[in-house]
Amino acid sequence: MRLSPRHPRYRSLTTRVGLARAHRTGLVVAEGLIAHGRGEAFDYLLGERTSPSARRAETAAAGWLRAARRPVVSVNGNVAALAAREVARIARALPRVAVEVNLFHRTPGRARAVAGALERAGVQEVLGVRPTARIAGLPSDRARVDRRGIYVADVCLVPLEDGDRAQALRRRGQKVISVDLNPLSRTSRTADLPIVDEVRRALGHIADDLERPARRSPARWAPFDAARALSDALETIDRRLNRAAARRPTRRPRA
Numbered sequence: 352m353r354l355s356p357r358h359p360r361y362r363s364l365t366t367r368v369g370l371a372r373a374h375r376t377g378l379v380v381a382e383g384l385i386a387h388g389r390g391e392a393f394d395y396l397l398g399e400r401t402s403p404s405a406r407r408a409e410t411a412a413a414g415w416l417r418a419a420r421r422p423v424v425s426v427n428g429n430v431a432a433l434a435a436r437e438v439a440r441i442a443r444a445l446p447r448v449a450v451e452v453n454l455f456h457r458t459p460g461r462a463r464a465v466a467g468a469l470e471r472a473g474v475q476e477v478l479g480v481r482p483t484a485r486i487a488g489l490p491s492d493r494a495r496v497d498r499r500g501i502y503v504a505d506v507c508l509v510p511l512e513d514g515d516r517a518q519a520l521r522r523r524g525q526k527v528i529s530v531d532l533n534p535l536s537r538t539s540r541t542a543d544l545p546i547v548d549e550v551r552r553a554l555g556h557i558a559d560d561l562e563r564p565a566r567r568s569p570a571r572w573a574p575f576d577a578a579r580a581l582s583d584a585l586e587t588i589d590r591r592l593n594r595a596a597a598r599r600p601t602r603r604p605r606a
């Protein structure tokens with residue numbers, strides 16, 4: 352199918368084509384396509400761009416990753432299909448960051464496919480293909496992790512997460528940075544630092560920040576107001592909906 356770059360939904364449509372292809376190769380599961388649809392709907396409501404508040408969250412996230420002793424980026428099939436390059440940029444800019452495959456729908460073949468996509472994008476070492484530890488109290492395959500990665504991480508960047516694991520990580524005292532377009536999801540509401548933005552944009556901005564020299568001492572944790580970040584996103588949606596509603600054409604009385 353040929354898409355015109357002039358089509359108003361060009362970007363979103365080409366992303367869908369890429370995800371459908373990734374589904375056919377086994378990288379993305381059917382459930383991942385549906386989850387993407389939920390994300391797309393929120394992105395539509397948010398104006399398909401990074402808000403100033405989300406951009407501040409991304410800068411704070413880069414600071415937290417820098418300040419961490421054992422930072423980890425957790426990668427599932429959708430993240431590998433949408434943003435492998437951005438993950439590789441983060442890993443290059445901050446070599447201390449571990450990159451780990453973590454899947455809700457895990458098969459050995461899918462784990463290898465995710466790792467392959469990351470390696471082709473330039474990630475040197477990918478953890479989690481053969482899990483070596485388990486996070487207690489988490490029933491899904493998300494519990495299966497690498498002893499050198501998520502298991503011992505102090506800061507976990509978890510794009511497109513599910514709420515259960517975000518809660519489990521927090522219970523273990525690990526700081527959770529989420530990337531989720533839905534400000535109402537359990538993940539966003541659980542995270543210490545929720546980023547309400549599209550994953551490719553969010554990880555790209557974090558990489559931009561990490562590629563610049565640090566302005567403050569990397570040992571310093573900047574406080575982050577998570578509740579404020581979520582209400583900013585809801586206000587953005589509210590403002591846009593109100594504006595759209597105000598533009599509603601008034602019905603002409605019938606002649």
Ligand code: ATP
Pocket residue numbers: 386387388389390391393433511512513514515530531532533535536537538539548549550551
């Ligand atoms: P929770 O368990 O946190 O309440 P959920 O049941 O909505 O979440 P999933 O279906 O696992 O969770 O998650 C997909 C989440 O990822 C959705 O909240 C969706 O908004 C978000 N999402 C999907 N695609 C993207 C994307 N490209 N960028 C950012 N977020 C996305």
